[in-house]
Amino acid sequence: MRQSDKIRESIAPLNERLRSHPLYDAMRTVEDVQIFMENHVFAVWDFMTVLKSLQRALTCVDTVWVPSSNPGARRLINEIVLCEESDDDGEGGYASHFEMYLRAMERCEANTTEIEEFVVALRNGTGPLIALENARIPDCTRQFVYRTLSTATHSQSCELAASFAYGREHLLPEVFERVIEEVGDIGSQRLGYFVHYLRRHIDVDGDSHGPMAEQMIIHLCGESPLRWQLAEQAAVRALEARIRLWDGVLAQIETCRSARPVEQVLEKRNDRFLEAAIRLGWIDGLSTDEIGKQLQMSTEQVEAIVTGGGEIAG
Numbered sequence: 655m656r657q658s659d660k661i662r663e664s665i666a667p668l669n670e671r672l673r674s675h676p677l678y679d680a681m682r683t684v685e686d687v688q689i690f691m692e693n694h695v696f697a698v699w700d701f702m703t704v705l706k707s708l709q710r711a712l713t714c715v716d717t718v719w720v721p722s723s724n725p726g727a728r729r730l731i732n733e734i735v736l737c738e739e740s741d742d743d744g745e746g747g748y749a750s751h752f753e754m755y756l757r758a759m760e761r762c763e764a765n766t767t768e769i770e771e772f773v774v775a776l777r778n779g780t781g782p783l784i785a786l787e788n789a790r791i792p793d794c795t796r797q798f799v800y801r802t803l804s805t806a807t808h809s810q811s812c813e814l815a816a817s818f819a820y821g822r823e824h825l826l827p828e829v830f831e832r833v834i835e836e837v838g839d840i841g842s843q844r845l846g847y848f849v850h851y852l853r854r855h856i857d858v859d860g861d862s863h864g865p866m867a868e869q870m871i872i873h874l875c876g877e878s879p880l881r882w883q884l885a886e887q888a889a890v891r892a893l894e895a896r897i898r899l900w901d902g903v904l905a906q907i908e909t910c911r912s913a914r915p916v917e918q919v920l921e922k923r924n925d926r927f928l929e930a931a932i933r934l935g936w937i938d939g940l941s942t943d944e945i946g947k948q949l950q951m952s953t954e955q956v957e958a959i960v961t962g963g964g965e966i967a968g
Contacts, residue, residue, distance in 0.1 A: 668893035688764040700802040758848035794902020816885035819867035821892025
């Protein structure tokens, strides 16, 4: 059995949990779809983080160019970036898939404020961890993006490629088919461009990007058992993170449906997020001082969160 087939076999139960997740059946109204999109748009954004990290690792993006060491992987990642960053938008122009998703949100009157403010903060130089902490989004979405950022900045190329291939490109066509089924039953014209976005992703991921991403893993792992092991572990982590995100979005839809205020689902202070960020930083070998600098906090504040010191002073 090929190593890539072994990974597919290992992650099959997780894929099945995602294919049969109750979130899809819960999307019964335009309002339900809006909640899904307001969370999922952050996953659409952080998809590009993984993709661009792979491009930086596998190609030369410096002004003074030199050829990178793996021309096969270089070709594959550049082809994927071309489509994801500047695809045919279906309306005579070009746009990234993220921009197409924002357009779909606007047309179905989903709230784009949080994602737009997040991107503005990044454009103005705010670090991604701080921008993520400040965003008024559910904790499930915050944790998902944090895990992606951690993968993008602290993983080997084989792990990045596995997270990208098995946590995104191979998974999303089947998941998006389920979303289309439910959105089609709602029958609102406001969701037309969202359906176009989903169908476009199904076409490019299923027909080309999925196989290309798996080929990239084969290039990167080669004959190294360690690299294949790391790739499998990364694939599992990516799918588990997606399940937790879907669980959280489902909970939010159910909460809103029961007429409780959305604010009850959001975190005013994100101490649980901060604690997870700090602990992951330690696992990645960062010192308390380094973590504090990234989070713009003192060493005492960092330690207080992990030890349950209550509200952060200052």
